[in-house]
Amino acid sequence: MRLFKNLGYDCLLTEKHPTEAGADIIARKGDEIKVIQCKHTSKQHKQGREAFRQLIAEAKCKISCCHKLLF
Numbered sequence: 001m002r003l004f005k006n007l008g009y010d011c012l013l014t015e016k017h018p019t020e021a022g023a024d025i026i027a028r029k030g031d032e033i034k035v036i037q038c039k040h041t042s043k044q045h046k047q048g049r050e051a052f053r054q055l056i057a058e059a060k061c062k063i064s065c066c067h068k069l070l071f
Contacts, residue, residue: 001013001025001027001036004025004027004034004036007029008029009027009028009029009034010027010028010029011025011026011027011028012025012026012027012028013025014026024036024037024038025038037055039051
């Protein structure tokens with residue numbers, strides 16, 4: 001979250017919002033909205049294709065949730 005704040009985004013940590021649909025951070029700068037999902041990885045536990053498929057599928061439906069949280 002610090003990275004996006006340093007880049008000029010307003011950030012919302014979604015842990016207290018039940019409508020966040022899996023997003024961890026929602027970052028907004030002007031009309032641009034970024035939905036960020038954090039994953040913990042290691043050499044022993046890598047994220048595979050399924051994690052990316054899930055992220056893409058969730059990103060498609062999160063735009064409406066983001067607007068509800070940010071506007």
